[in-house]
Every structure is written in structure tokens, then in C-alpha cells.
Amino acid sequence: MKSYDRLIFELSVPGRTGVSLPASTSKKHKLAALGSLLRNTAPALPEVSELDVVRHYTNLSQKNFGVETGFYPLGSCTMKYNPKINEEIAGMPAFAGLHPLQPASQVQGALRVYHELQAILSELSGLSEFSLNPFAGAHGELAGLMIIKAFLEDRGEFKRTKIIVPDSAHGTNPASAALCGFEIVEIPSTAEGFVDLDQLKAVLADDIAGMMLTNPNTLGIFDKNILEITKLVHGAGGLMYYDGANLNAILGQCRPGDLGFDVMHINLHKTFSTPHGGGGPGSGPVGVRKGLERFLPNPQVKKDGGAYYVEKGADAIGSVSGFFGNFKVWLKAYCYCLTLGKEHLKDVGRFATINANYVRVALQDDFVMPIRGFAMHECVFDGLVDQSTGVTTLDVAKRLLDYGFHAPTIYFPLLFHQSIMIEPTETESKQTLDDFIAVMKKVAAEAKTEPDTLKTAPRTTPVTRIDEVYAAKKMILTYQDYIAESGR
Amino acid sequence: MFKYFPHTEADLALMRAKIGIRNDAELFADVPEAVRLKKDYRIPSALSEIELRARLKEIAAMNQTAVVFSGLGAYDHYDPSVIPAIVARQEFLTSYTPYQPEIAQGTLSYIFEYQSMVTMLTGMDVSNASMYDGPTAAAEACFMAESMTKRKKILISATVHPNIAEVVQTYAHFRGLAVDFIPVFEGETSHEDLAKMLDDSVAGVIVQKPNYFGIVEAFAGVADAVHGNGSVLIESCDISTLAVLKTPAEDGADIACGDCQALGMPLSFGGPYLGYLATKKQHVRRMPGRICGQSFDKNGKRAFVLTLQAREQHIRREKANSNICSNQSLMALYATVYLSLMGPEGMKRVNELSYEKAHRLYDLLVATGKFAPVFDKPFLKEFVLHTSIDQTVIRKALSDNGFFGAVSLADYDDSYRDVVNFAVTEKRTDEEIERFAAVLGGLS
Numbered sequence: 001m002k003s004y005d006r007l008i009f010e011l012s013v014p015g016r017t018g019v020s021l022p023a024s025t026s027k028k029h030k031l032a033a034l035g036s037l038l039r040n041t042a043p044a045l046p047e048v049s050e051l052d053v054v055r056h057y058t059n060l061s062q063k064n065f066g067v068e069t070g071f072y073p074l075g076s077c078t079m080k081y082n083p084k085i086n087e088e089i090a091g092m093p094a095f096a097g098l099h100p101l102q103p104a105s106q107v108q109g110a111l112r113v114y115h116e117l118q119a120i121l122s123e124l125s126g127l128s129e130f131s132l133n134p135f136a137g138a139h140g141e142l143a144g145l146m147i148i149k150a151f152l153e154d155r156g157e158f159k160r161t162k163i164i165v166p167d168s169a170h171g172t173n174p175a176s177a178a179l180c181g182f183e184i185v186e187i188p189s190t191a192e193g194f195v196d197l198d199q200l201k202a203v204l205a206d207d208i209a210g211m212m213l214t215n216p217n218t219l220g221i222f223d224k225n226i227l228e229i230t231k232l233v234h235g236a237g238g239l240m241y242y243d244g245a246n247l248n249a250i251l252g253q254c255r256p257g258d259l260g261f262d263v264m265h266i267n268l269h270k271t272f273s274t275p276h277g278g279g280g281p282g283s284g285p286v287g288v289r290k291g292l293e294r295f296l297p298n299p300q301v302k303k304d305g306g307a308y309y310v311e312k313g314a315d316a317i318g319s320v321s322g323f324f325g326n327f328k329v330w331l332k333a334y335c336y337c338l339t340l341g342k343e344h345l346k347d348v349g350r351f352a353t354i355n356a357n358y359v360r361v362a363l364q365d366d367f368v369m370p371i372r373g374f375a376m377h378e379c380v381f382d383g384l385v386d387q388s389t390g391v392t393t394l395d396v397a398k399r400l401l402d403y404g405f406h407a408p409t410i411y412f413p414l415l416f417h418q419s420i421m422i423e424p425t426e427t428e429s430k431q432t433l434d435d436f437i438a439v440m441k442k443v444a445a446e447a448k449t450e451p452d453t454l455k456t457a458p459r460t461t462p463v464t465r466i467d468e469v470y471a472a473k474k475m476i477l478t479y480q481d482y483i484a485e486s487g488r
Numbered sequence: 489m490f491k492y493f494p495h496t497e498a499d500l501a502l503m504r505a506k507i508g509i510r511n512d513a514e515l516f517a518d519v520p521e522a523v524r525l526k527k528d529y530r531i532p533s534a535l536s537e538i539e540l541r542a543r544l545k546e547i548a549a550m551n552q553t554a555v556v557f558s559g560l561g562a563y564d565h566y567d568p569s570v571i572p573a574i575v576a577r578q579e580f581l582t583s584y585t586p587y588q589p590e591i592a593q594g595t596l597s598y599i600f601e602y603q604s605m606v607t608m609l610t611g612m613d614v615s616n617a618s619m620y621d622g623p624t625a626a627a628e629a630c631f632m633a634e635s636m637t638k639r640k641k642i643l644i645s646a647t648v649h650p651n652i653a654e655v656v657q658t659y660a661h662f663r664g665l666a667v668d669f670i671p672v673f674e675g676e677t678s679h680e681d682l683a684k685m686l687d688d689s690v691a692g693v694i695v696q697k698p699n700y701f702g703i704v705e706a707f708a709g710v711a712d713a714v715h716g717n718g719s720v721l722i723e724s725c726d727i728s729t730l731a732v733l734k735t736p737a738e739d740g741a742d743i744a745c746g747d748c749q750a751l752g753m754p755l756s757f758g759g760p761y762l763g764y765l766a767t768k769k770q771h772v773r774r775m776p777g778r779i780c781g782q783s784f785d786k787n788g789k790r791a792f793v794l795t796l797q798a799r800e801q802h803i804r805r806e807k808a809n810s811n812i813c814s815n816q817s818l819m820a821l822y823a824t825v826y827l828s829l830m831g832p833e834g835m836k837r838v839n840e841l842s843y844e845k846a847h848r849l850y851d852l853l854v855a856t857g858k859f860a861p862v863f864d865k866p867f868l869k870e871f872v873l874h875t876s877i878d879q880t881v882i883r884k885a886l887s888d889n890g891f892f893g894a895v896s897l898a899d900y901d902d903s904y905r906d907v908v909n910f911a912v913t914e915k916r917t918d919e920e921i922e923r924f925a926a927v928l929g930g931l932s
Contacts, residue, residue, distance in 0.1 A: 323758025
């Protein structure tokens with residue numbers, strides 16, 4: 001099965017089809033009347049039967065590794081279990097069949113989910129109100145930065161054009177700030193990965209709009225100076241943005257609003273269990289502290305007595321989405337919140353952190369631990385302790401695939417050269433972690449005894465290591481390119 | 489114990505001992521005492537699965553699904569049964585962005601197929617792996633135009649859907665780009681005004697087909713005028729219609745973008761949908777988002793991999809083309825499976841049926857005498873009519889009869905107060921069309 005390597009176009013036989021559609025009932029009106037507005041030739045889409053399609057995509061799926069296949073310790077991605085009940089509910093026709101422009105009176109259920117989920121997220125974050133419209137984490141960041149800019153412009157503070165971003169930040173932070181028209185001021189972190197307070201003080205001035213921070217940071221460490229950091233930035237007239245990518249760690253422990261953050265986003269596809277779909281659809285709600293609500297994006301969902309309604313706020317940043325964001329995604333997150341409730345949501349961060357530290361301690365003799373002290377929800381190593389073999393972090397990651405594990409995040413954070421970032425999440429058992437630890441130790445041993453096995457790994461996967469240089473050089477980006485290239 | 493946490497007390501005791509802690513609070517010692525959470529969250533108590541099902545059934549009952557006769561960016565096309573079966577496969581559903589291509593060839597293969605199909609429909613050379621939705625794709629296309637021309641102004645035809653225009657305006661405002669609207673002339677982009685508005689500050693021009701009123705604009709001479717000014721032509725289209733309409737490439741556009749919702753994605757109250765963005769090969773390095781390319785593995789076997797990543801945020805940070813990380817990958821699978829099932833013939837039939845049924849409804853409504861043509865221009869599946877019947881009366885009557893349609897454009901622009909929108913897809917039966925027209929024809 002895993003050797004299957006066709007593209008759907010290669011199954012195509014002229015005349016086949018995968019659908020049956022109703023017969024035409026109109027003789028009067030024919031599409032051909034559009035004449036010169038029509039394209040000259042039909043698109044070269046595949047012609048295949050329904051079974052061809054089902055079998056092809058089933059075969060393709062078997063070349064993929066999902067959370068239900070096995071342990072997926074991809075750092076910074078919070079690959080927790082995606083509950084089945086949430087999928088069932090999101091598929092209900094009374095949700096899936098709603099047109100986004102139906103009058104509010106016909107979509108009270110959908111608006112209720114919106115309103116109640118934003119209230120739950122506000123309580124968990126210690127903020128005042130959320131918009132569920134942003135489609136992904138980076139999109140929430142962008143909306144959040146727009147809110148900061150709109151707030152400052154509203155106060156006539158047009159001089160504040162710079163955003164502070166630590167060098168350890170996720171790449172989306174500086175990219176979102178740039179997209180929003182801010183200048184980026186990067187500050188170096190301390191050797192332990194903390195915000196360097198002296199560096200921060202040195203850049204604080206009346207041109208600073210705010211600072212973006214994730215805490216725990218991308219090294220998996222909680223910055224204990226957080227209250228001083230937020231105080232310093234506020235003192236200089238800036239706002240604090242919380243990158244919620246690592247929120248899973250602090251569920252039940254503390255709240256970004258209480259730490260002094262003014263604006264944040266949450267990745268529902270991380271902390272709130274919605275599936276990642278091979279890279280989306282996610283959902284990145286953006287939340288704000290009291291006083292900033294009026295800047296949240298349109299459309300806004302409000303409640304008046306028992307009725308929910310939709311409105312466009314005059315002070316809103318505008319719209320960042322065609323409609324209400326990824327509805328079915330935030331519906332699943334709502335189900336997750338109701339399932340865990342106040343009794344279990346508070347344990348998420350604690351169990352995630354115990355799991356990460358258990359792995360950290362177990363692997364510290366074999367992998368370099370660049371930072372001492374407890375990790376939060378994820379732990380970072382800087383390659384193998386024994387560097388004499390020439391075996392790299394990439395080799396270790398590829399060998400893990402042979403053993404049936406997804407690899408951790410590698411070469412991020414950028415602060416270390418051989419980063420291995422492991423995030424086990426709270427849904428994994430001690431047995432799974434023990435299996436993973438045993439394999440990591442075995443791989444570390446193999447690095448000494450049979451380094452070539454690691455350098456040529458993986459071997460059991462549908463394909464082995466791929467020539468990335470060829471892909472970038474040849475730029476074969478479509479089937480048409482492929483045919484042209486292979487015909488050459 | 490709780491079903492999503494496998495930690496028994498015995499496990500926890502062993503794990504704490506290994507970590508070297510007596511209690512879990514030690515792990516959180518860096519959290520300042522003053523802000524440690526000491527109270528329960530003020531949120532509802534946990535529900536069992538039985539209770540959750542019942543609760544959501546109750547919430548679902550607060551919604552009213554309807555037979556849909558409007559569009560405005562979301563179309564009630566048929567979604568084949570194969571799609572939900574395929575996209576629910578956990579290997580597709582629960583995996584992450586394909587960072588380890590050796591165990592993500594399934595995802596990478598369908599992204600490659602998706603990119604191919606988008607270029608077949610748009611006539612462009614390259615497509616990225618997906619965008620969030622049509623409106624954000626248009627906004628990103630504007631930033632491409634900015635980067636291609638080093639200019640700072642965007643012209644949007646007033647016949648572009650206001651939802652798209654609003655998102656473009658929002659992105660442009662914060663980025664520091666100016667936005668101007670090209671006036672409407674008889675339901676289409678005024679070519680005369682466009683010619684006057686083109687100057688050396690214009691980075692890009694956005695037009696839409698079929699446009700906000702459902703009209704299929706011809707765009708003859710538009711590309712020459714825009715290119716003659718050194719600007720970029722961006723064409724926003726419902727991709728489903730491009731199976732039969734002249735492609736953006738044939739229209740001379742430099743960037744094609746829009747929504748793929750009509751390709752098998754349920755209405756879902758507006759999301760998740762899928763944006764597409766395609767362009768000419770020479771602009772590929774200015775594209776936002778992920779791009780998948782073909783290569784070979786070490787054994788010479790064909791393989792697919794994310795490529796041209798030097799454009800992206802995780803490498804280039806603030807100098808990246810875009811901030812996109814998570815996109816709408818699974819929705820690209822919806823579109824790919826849909827287009828595979830349909831093939832060229834199915835896509836033609838969908839458009840033919842939509843055309844025939846939409847025109848039939850148009851005739852029936854005009855014949856009632858309560859609705860009058862606004863423009864005498866060609867349309868495909870969506871159109872507008874003038875009516876003097878009050879919108880609240882229309883809403884109530886349609887709702888009472890299980891319909892949704894005849895949406896007033898007044899929500900977007902008060903000058904279209906008496907203009908209402910209709911869209912008809914292949915899903916609508918003759919009986920539904922007749923009943924819908926009869927309900928509206930009976931109003932006054």
C-alpha cells in the first residue's frame with residue numbers, strides 16, 4: 001500500500017466520470033448563450049470513476065502519519081488528541097447547512113456558540129472579549145496588531161510605529177508585525193532564553209507601540225520576570241501582545257490578562273484540540289482587555305437579553321474575514337470546552353508539563369540540555385551529547401520515523417544549532433512516553449555504533465529523504481510542469 | 489480519571505519521583521505568586537458525552553436551515569458523499585503541516601494535485617497550497633502587487649463583492665496602502681473611469697467575475713490599460729465558474745484569486761472555506777503561503793516536498809512575503825476530491841444546470857410583476873432584481889416557507905436599498921424554484 005505513488009491525473013481515462021447529476025429541464029436557456037464570455041477549451045481535469053477517486057485518496061492517506069497513527073511530539077504544535085464527538089457535532093446538518101448571511105433569527109444557535117465560546121476564552125485568558133473571526137494563529141496575531149495600531153491611532157499616537165520582538169519569537173510574530181506596517185525592533189534573549197531586561201529598557205521609547213511575547217517562551221521556559229516586563233512596556237506607553245501558541249502550558253496555572261497582556265490570540269487547533277488538517281483549517285481568536293473591545297474585527301456577535309445579533313462596530317479595525325471565521329473549527333473547540341469544563345481544563349497545563357519534564361529528565365544523559373531547570377509544556381535539547389559521530393539532529397529525527405514516531409520539531413528555536421523540541425501534550429500516557437524515551441535512547445546508542453544507519457534513515461517510510469534542492473531549482477509545481485519536465 | 493487524561497495516581501507518583509518533585513506546584517515556581525490562579529475558572533461544569541450531545545442538539549434546534557436561493561460569496565452547491573468520507577480519514581485530518589515529508593506524502597500529493605487543478609481552472613502557471621478565504625486571498629494579492637511595482641495604491645472595482653473590498657481595505661489601511669473605488673457603469677466596471685484613475689501610484693487593480701451583481705464582465709481592453717500603466721491586474725473569481733468562463737489568464741490578469749467554497753464545501757455558516765491564489769511563473773517568489781513541488785528521494789522515487797520556503801515567515805521573519813503559517817490544507821483536499829469526481833464534464837454540467845435554473849427563476853420572478861430587471865447584462869448563476877417589497881416582509885415569508893434568498897444589498901450600500909440578490913445552483917429542483925417564485929410573487 002505504501003508503495004502507491006500515482007497522481008489522480010495518471011488514472012484519467014477520457015469519458016469516465018465520478019458523479020451523476022440531474023438531467024437538464026430547460027430548453028429555453030443554454031449556457032452557450034454566453035458566447036465569447038466562455039473559455040475556449042475545457043480544463044484538463046482528471047476523468048475517473050467514483051471508485052478510482054475513493055481508492056486513490058485512501059491510498060494517499062496511508063502514506064500519512066496522524067495523531068491517531070502514533071505519538072506526535074511536534075514541539076510548538078500541541079498535537080493532542082482530537083476528540084471524535086467534536087467531529088460528529090460539527091457535521092450536524094443544522095450547523096453545516098447554515099448560510100452565513102441568513103438572518104440572525106435563523107442562526108441563533110450558531111451565534112450562541114460564538115458568544116459563549118468567546119466568553120469562555122475570555123475567562124480562561126483573563127481578558128474582556130474575543131472575536132472568533134481570525135482563521136489561524138498568525139491571522140489572529142495580525143488582527144491583534146491591527147487592534148493595537150487602531151487603539152494608538154485613536155489616541156492620536158501616530159509616532160508609535162515600532163514593535164519589540166525577542167529573537168526567540170515564532171517567525172510569525174515579526175512577519176505579522178511587518179504585514180501590519182510596523183517596524184520591528186528585535187532584542188536578544190539571555191543565554192537562558194529570557195527577555196534581557198537591560199536590552200528591553202534600552203529600546204523602550206515613545207516610538208514603541210508594543211511588544212509581542214509568548215510565555216512560556218519558545219524554549220519552553222516560563223519567564224519569571226514577566227510582571228516586570230509588562231510593567232516596563234506599559235510604563236513606556238506600549239501595549240503587550242501575547243502569542244497564545246504556548247497557552248497549553250499555563251491552563252490552570254495563570255492567565256495572560258493577569259500577567260499584564262492587553263491583546264492576544266489563541267490557537268484553537270493547538271490548545272483546544274481541533275485537528276490540524278495537514279496544515280489547517282485552524283482558528284485564531286483574538287482577545288482584548290477591557291477598553292479595547294470596540295476595536296475587535298467585524299462582524300461582531302452581541303447579545304441583547306436572550307437574543308443574539310450581528311453588528312458592524314464603527315470603531316472596529318474593519319474585517320479580516322469574509323464571514324465569521326472558521327465556524328466548524330470554533331464549534332469543535334466549544335465542544336471541547338464543555339467536555340472538560342472547569343473541573344478538567346485546569347489540569348491541562350499541569351499534566352502537559354509533567355509529561356514534558358518526564359521526557360526531559362529521562363533524556364538528559366543522551367541529549368544536550370542547554371537550559372537547566374524545569375520546562376513547561378515542551379522541552380528543548382541541543383542535539384546529541386556525543387557530537388563526535390557526526391550524527392545530526394536531522395538524522396535523529398529521520399531515524400525516529402523508522403521506529404513509528406513522528407519527529408519532534410527540529411532546528412527551532414533558532415537559538416541553538418541542533419534544536420530538538422519535544423511537546424508530548426497531556427493526552428499521552430506514561431507508557432507512550434516510556435516507549436518514546438526508550439527509542440530516543442536507542443537512537444542515541446545507534447549514533448555511536450552504526451551512524452550510517454541514522455544518516456540514511458528513514459528506510460521504512462513510503463519515500464526516503466527528498467532532494468529539496470532539486471525541488472527549489474526545478475520548480476515543478478503542477479502536473480503540467482511535471483509532464484513538460486519528464487518529456488524533456 | 490478523565491477520558492482525555494491517561495494519568496493514574498500511580499503513574500503520577502512514578503513520574504514525580506523521576507522528575508524529582510514532591511508536588512506539581514514546584515514545576516510552576518517561576519509563575520509569580522501574585523498571579524497564580526487560585527480559584528476555579530468561572531466556566532460551566534464538565535459535560536458527559538451524553539449530556540454534550542443533548543446540549544448541542546438543543547443549540548442546533550435554535551438554527552433553521554433553509555432551501556438557499558442566495559449567494560453573495562457562499563453557494564449551496566451539491567457536495568458529493570465521497571468528500572466527507574475521505575476528509576474524515578485521520579491520516580489527513582489529524583496530521584500537521586508536512587514538515588516531515590517522508591511520512592506526509594499523502595498531504596503533499598493532494599496539495600500538488602490541488603495546485604495543478606487551480607492552474608487548469610485559472611489558466612495561470614502556479615498556485616500556492618491554499619489561502620484562508622477569497623477575501624484574504626485578494627488582500628494578499630494586493631501585497632504581491634505592491635511588491636511587484638513598489639507602488640502604494642490599490643484600485644478596486646465597485647462591482648467587487650463588498651466583503652472582499654472590506655477585507656482589502658482593512659489590510660491596506662494598516663499596511664499603509666491607499667484604496668480607491670472604480671465606479672460602476674450599468675452593473676460593470678466603468679472602463680472610462682478606470683482609464684482616468686490609472687496613474688503612477690497604482691500598484692494593482694482588482695476586478696471580479698462574475699461580479700457582485702452576478703454579471704459576467706468581459707474585461708476587454710482592461711488588461712492592456714492596466715499593464716500600459718505598469719500596474720498589476722488582479723482578478724477575483726468564484727473558481728467553480730472558471731470551468732466554463734474565460735480564464736483570468738485569457739483576460740490578461742497577472743494574479744487570479746478568490747474562493748473555492750463552491751467546490752464541495754458545505755455552507756457551514758461561512759467557514760471553513762478555501763481561498764486560492766495563482767499567478768504567472770515569473771512572480772512565484774512573491775507568492776504568499778506554502779508551495780509544494782515535485783522532487784525525488786534518495787532512491788530516485790518521485791516525491792513531493794514543500795519548496796521555495798525562503799519566502800516564508802519561519803525563515804525570513806519580518807522580511808517574509810506573508811505571515812501565513814497554518815492555512816486551509818484540508819479544504820484543499822475537499823476541492824481536489826470534488827474536482828476529481830466532477831472532471832471536465834461534471835464541472836460543465838454543474839455550470840449549465842446552474843445557468844438554466846437561475847435564468848428560469850429570473851423569468852418567473854420578472855413575470856410576477858413584483859420584480860424588475862436592474863441591468864440587462866449576461867449572468868451565470870447569480871443575479872439581482874429590483875423590488876419595492878419591504879425586506880422584512882420578504883424575510884418573514886421566505887422563512888415561514890423554509891426558504892432563504894432575495895437578500896437586500898442595502899446592508900452593503902444604501903443606494904441599492906431596493907435591489908435583492910438571488911443565486912441558483914444545480915441542487916435546486918424545478919418544484920423548489922416554482923414554489924419560491926410563487927411565495928415571492930404573492931407578496932406586496
